[in-house]
Amino acid sequence: MTTTTRWLNEREQRAWRLFVQACESVFAATDAQLIRDSGLPHGYYEILVHLSEAPGRALRMTQLATASAYSKSRLSHAVARLEERGWVERRDCPTDRRGQIAQLTDEGFAALAAAAPGHVEQVRRSLIDVLTPEQIEQLHEISAAIIAAGSGGSRACDEVHLD
Amino acid sequence: MTTTTRWLNEREQRAWRLFVQACESVFAATDAQLIRDSGLPHGYYEILVHLSEAPGRALRMTQLATASAYSKSRLSHAVARLEERGWVERRDCPTDRRGQIAQLTDEGFAALAAAAPGHVEQVRRSLIDVLTPEQIEQLHEISAAIIAAGSGGSRACDEVHLD
DNA sequence: GACAGTTTGTTGAACAATCAACAACTAGCA
DNA sequence: TGCTAGTTGTTGATTGTTCAACAAACTGTC
Numbered sequence: 001m002t003t004t005t006r007w008l009n010e011r012e013q014r015a016w017r018l019f020v021q022a023c024e025s026v027f028a029a030t031d032a033q034l035i036r037d038s039g040l041p042h043g044y045y046e047i048l049v050h051l052s053e054a055p056g057r058a059l060r061m062t063q064l065a066t067a068s069a070y071s072k073s074r075l076s077h078a079v080a081r082l083e084e085r086g087w088v089e090r091r092d093c094p095t096d097r098r099g100q101i102a103q104l105t106d107e108g109f110a111a112l113a114a115a116a117p118g119h120v121e122q123v124r125r126s127l128i129d130v131l132t133p134e135q136i137e138q139l140h141e142i143s144a145a146i147i148a149a150g151s152g153g154s155r156a157c158d159e160v161h162l163d
Numbered sequence: 164m165t166t167t168t169r170w171l172n173e174r175e176q177r178a179w180r181l182f183v184q185a186c187e188s189v190f191a192a193t194d195a196q197l198i199r200d201s202g203l204p205h206g207y208y209e210i211l212v213h214l215s216e217a218p219g220r221a222l223r224m225t226q227l228a229t230a231s232a233y234s235k236s237r238l239s240h241a242v243a244r245l246e247e248r249g250w251v252e253r254r255d256c257p258t259d260r261r262g263q264i265a266q267l268t269d270e271g272f273a274a275l276a277a278a279a280p281g282h283v284e285q286v287r288r289s290l291i292d293v294l295t296p297e298q299i300e301q302l303h304e305i306s307a308a309i310i311a312a313g314s315g316g317s318r319a320c321d322e323v324h325l326d
Numbered sequence: 327g328a329c330a331g332t333t334t335g336t337t338g339a340a341c342a343a344t345c346a347a348c349a350a351c352t353a354g355c356a
Numbered sequence: 357t358g359c360t361a362g363t364t365g366t367t368g369a370t371t372g373t374t375c376a377a378c379a380a381a382c383t384g385t386c
Contacts, residue, residue: 005279005280005283005284006283006284006287007283008283008286008287008291011299011300011303012291012299014303015291015299015300015302015303015306016286016290016291018302018303018306018307018310019290019302019306021306021310022305022306022307022309022310022313023186023190024232025309025310025313026309026313027186028313029313041341041342043342043343060364061364061365062363062364062365065365069184069187071343071344071345072364072365072366073343073344073345073346073365073366073367074342074343074344075365076365076366076367077342077343077366077367078342078343080366081341081342093364096351096352096363096364097350097351097352098350098351098352098363098364098365099351099364099365100364100365100366116168117168120168120169120170120171121168121169123171123179124169124171125312126309126312126313127179127182127309128171128175128178128179130308130309130311130312131305131308131309133174135301135304135305135308136174136175136178137174137178138298138301138302138305139178139181139182139301139302139305140174140177140178140181140182141298142185142294142298142301142302142305143178143181143182143184143185144181144185145293145294145298146185146188146189146289146290146293146294147181147184147185147188148293149288149289149293150185150188150189150191150192150289204371204372206372206373223334224334224335225333225334225335228335234373234374234375235334235335235336236335236336236337236373236374236375236376237372237373237374238335239335239336239337240336240337240372240373241372241373243336244371244372256334259333259334259381259382260380260381260382261333261334261335261380261381261382262334262335262381263334263335263336
């Protein structure tokens with residue numbers, strides 16, 4: 001069981017810590033702005049965004065869950081909340097009797113439209129306007145590399161034997 | 164009141180969405196690894212890390228809250244959970260009768276020591292080993308710029324070790 | 327000492343996320 | 357038809373976070 005852990009060197013550790021801190025900073029700011037200005041938690045905002053971009057402003061639950069990176073359960077609870085507020089409505093799916101279709105209401109669209117400008121401004125303040133165009137390009141490629149690694153290598157843990 | 168919103172152009176929007184997705188990917192993977200391997204939510208891991216590095220493996224609640232970027236309430240609930248698991252103990256502060264001191268137990272230290280190598284490995288898989296040394300340097304500077312921009316209106320920074 | 331103001335930490339309620347279990351339905355196949 | 361397997365979406369329980377309210381203790385001033 002004498003496993004040699006490849007600890008992070010100083011440069012790596014600093015990058016990791018700063019990255020974590022930067023993410024916290026950005027998301028704390030954007031979440032706070034959304035809640036403050038429109039009572040929308042960030043995840044709910046994304047749900048409304050995806051609905052607003054769908055044809056007919058409606059999506060089946062599973063599609064919406066995939067688009068928003070939500071579990072079915074989480075989405076079900078979330079849509080229940082949004083329905084209580086009158087921003088989303090559930091309908092039966094005509095082609096599959098198991099299916100439910102989430103439809104953005106006019107009120108929901110209005111809430112989204114009201115929230116969007118402030119959200120974009122906050123994203124600018126927290127991230128975009130803080131970086132040079134070159135850095136934005138770098139961040140784009142770094143993010144793509146991270147995502148590519150995450151989608152393929154998530155099960156690698158099981159194959160790692162430490163000895 | 165009708166100021167024209169500076170919407171994101173296509174390049175900026177792609178960078179923002181990819182960044183969000185990359186962060187979700189990294190933190191979902193590291194959180195999942197911690198919970199799977201040691202039952203530790205990420206925030207709790209950080210609490211134990213800070214305690215482990217404090218003199219006597221003990222800190223007053225307020226200091227611990229500051230170090231972990233936790234609110235007092237959140238920390239109070241969290242320490243209550245950790246106490247139930249036997250990883251932390253509360254003591255009265257000898258110099259201030261309002262005070263409570265959170266002390267890491269031997270079991271808590273053992274749990275932390277068991278969790279650390281897997282955590283580091285996951286950070287490598289999700290982030291460090293995915294990027295070139297040059298990209299790590301870029302990410303470092305990007306993160307620093309983000310933090311510098313955000314620190315104007317946000318809270319004090321924390322120190323993270325044992326990553 | 328008395329007293330106003332602040333700090334410390336806890337509590338309970340409300341909200342959010344996760345997980346396992348479940349019913350309802352569809353699809354494939356004999 | 358009848359059977360098995362997989363999909364869809366919901367529910368309830370558990371855990372974690374936030375918020376407002378609170379009691380206890382400290383500080384500084386008179």
